[in-house]
Amino acid sequence: MFDLKFKGLFLTLVLANSLLSSAHSETKIKLRPQAEVQSRVIRLGDIAEIEASTELKQKLQAIELGRTNKTGRARTITIPHIKARILKHNLDDSHLSFEGTISSVTKKTMTISTEHIYSQAEKFFQQQLLSVKNDSAKLEIQPLQQIDPIIVDDMNSKLEFTSIGDLSRGCLEAQIISNGIIKKRVPLTFEIMINQPVIVAKCNIPKGVGIRPDFLSIEPRKIKNPTNTLLTKINQVQGKIASRLIAKGKIISRSDFKQDFIVSKGSVVALIAQKGGLKIQTHGRAIENGTLGQLIRVISLNSNKERIGEVTGRNRIRIHF
Numbered sequence: 001m002f003d004l005k006f007k008g009l010f011l012t013l014v015l016a017n018s019l020l021s022s023a024h025s026e027t028k029i030k031l032r033p034q035a036e037v038q039s040r041v042i043r044l045g046d047i048a049e050i051e052a053s054t055e056l057k058q059k060l061q062a063i064e065l066g067r068t069n070k071t072g073r074a075r076t077i078t079i080p081h082i083k084a085r086i087l088k089h090n091l092d093d094s095h096l097s098f099e100g101t102i103s104s105v106t107k108k109t110m111t112i113s114t115e116h117i118y119s120q121a122e123k124f125f126q127q128q129l130l131s132v133k134n135d136s137a138k139l140e141i142q143p144l145q146q147i148d149p150i151i152v153d154d155m156n157s158k159l160e161f162t163s164i165g166d167l168s169r170g171c172l173e174a175q176i177i178s179n180g181i182i183k184k185r186v187p188l189t190f191e192i193m194i195n196q197p198v199i200v201a202k203c204n205i206p207k208g209v210g211i212r213p214d215f216l217s218i219e220p221r222k223i224k225n226p227t228n229t230l231l232t233k234i235n236q237v238q239g240k241i242a243s244r245l246i247a248k249g250k251i252i253s254r255s256d257f258k259q260d261f262i263v264s265k266g267s268v269v270a271l272i273a274q275k276g277g278l279k280i281q282t283h284g285r286a287i288e289n290g291t292l293g294q295l296i297r298v299i300s301l302n303s304n305k306e307r308i309g310e311v312t313g314r315n316r317i318r319i320h321f
Contacts, residue, residue, distance in 0.1 A: 027052040029060070029082070031100030034074075036108040038155065040067045044085070047077060047103040056091075063089055068107040072153070077103045112150040112159055112176075117188075118143065121172060124161040125192060129168065129226070137196035141170070144189045154178040168192065168226050195222045198251050199231045205246040211257060213238045221251055262314045263290035269298060271309065273319040284317065 028051040035047040044050070045061025052060060063085050069075050079098050086093045122141050130137045150159075157178045164171035170192045176184035200219045205211060213234050223230065231237060231252060240257035250256075263269055263286050271284045283301045290296035290311040298317055299306050309317035 027056065027095050028097050028099065031077075031079075031098065031103045033100065033102075034104045034106075036106055037068060038108055040107060042066055042068060042075070042077065042105050044082065047105055048082075059089070059091065060086070068105060072106065072109070072151070074104040074106045077105055107153050108155065109151050109153050110155050110157065112152065114147045114149055117147055117150065117159070117174060120159055121161060121174070121188065121190065124172065125167070125170075125190070128163070129192070129194065130196065137194070140193045140195075141190040142193070144170070144191055147188065150174070150176060150184065150186060152176050152178075152183065154183065157183065170225060192225050193222055194226055194230070195220060196230065197221075197232055198223070199234065199237055201246045201248055201250050201252060204248050205242045207242050207244050209242050211237050211240050211242060211246075216252070223251065259289075259291055261289040261291055263296065263311050263317070265289045267315060268301075269315045269317050271298065271300060271307070271317050271319050272312075286317075290317075 029044075030049040030051075032047055032049070037043075037046045042065045043061065044063045044065060047065070050057050050060050063082075065077055065082065065085055066075070079101060082098075083093045083096075086096070118141075122139070125141055126139050130139055157176050160175045160177055161172050162175060164173050164187065170190040172188045172190070174184075174186040174188055175182050176186075197218050197220050200217050200221070202215055202217045205215055216234055216237060218232070218234070231254070237252055237257065240259070243256060243258045246252060246256050265286055265288050267286050269284055269286050271282050273280045284298040284307070285301060287297040287299060287306070292311055292313075294311050295308055296311060296317070297306055298309055298319075307319050309319045312318045
């Protein structure tokens with residue numbers, strides 16, 4: 001009888017010890033030799049595979065081991081460092097077993113290729129500079145410097161461009177933006193070539209002459225680094241007064257003509273007010289220059305009051321009331 005009780009107790013102790021040892025051996029931490037992390041903070045779950053009960057596993061995975069290097073170089077995490085962090089969280093490390101010795105950790109990065117930077121810069125120039133939005137207009141850019149890939153440490157970053165000074169000079173700033181904050185700025189310079197239809201002088205147009213439609217033609221031309229908004233429609237130029245001699249074959253720009261004011265500042269004008277069948281006409285003096293259809297300020301010579309009227313003809317103003 002005694003032998004049977006002794007044997008039963010012995011077997012119970014052996015079984016309990018076996019179960020205890022089995023429970024302890026279930027907590028295993030296998031270090032990955034190399035690991036990339038999304039954020040600057042390194043957690044144990046990022047660099048190791050953990051075998052443990054659900055609750056303990058979650059606690060171990062969340063333990064912070066430090067931060068990645070800002071320089072982008074790998075940081076080495078050792079087992080003694082991990083044990084020290086575990087003890088700091090009041091967890092017993094005596095039941096843990098480790099596989100591996102160190103883990104080399106880097107922050108996950110994203111590389112924006114040279115090709116992508118170039119193609120996006122070209123799209124930016126097209127949107128900002130092409131005045132003709134169809135297949136007849138072509139834009140080409142040529143980088144005047146080496147374009148290197150841009151490495152960013154935030155996978156949600158985006159690439160945007162802004163001009164540096166006059167965009168036609170080809171100077172851009174590439175910006176890496178994350179959460180609305182500019183993380184990197186990279187200056188870029190391009191040579192721009194635009195091929196599109198523009199207005200060209202068919203003959204010499206003397207200074208001071210009104211520009212007629214038969215003086216003009218629309219021809220496809222290549223323009224290098226255009227300094228002005230290109231003119232592409234005859235009605236943008238006809239009726240204007242040449243401000244200089246415009247040579248035959250020249251691409252016409254806004255600096256080649258001046259506005260044809262049909263009301264000049266300080267001139268006496270006819271003021272016409274009409275409502276229904278009632279029409280009143282008097283005289284006033286223009287306070288500013290005006291083109292056809294433009295609203296300008298005038299002073300009535302009878303009442304000396306300032307009015308606003310619409311230019312309807314040569315020295316003629318319609319007053320609204």
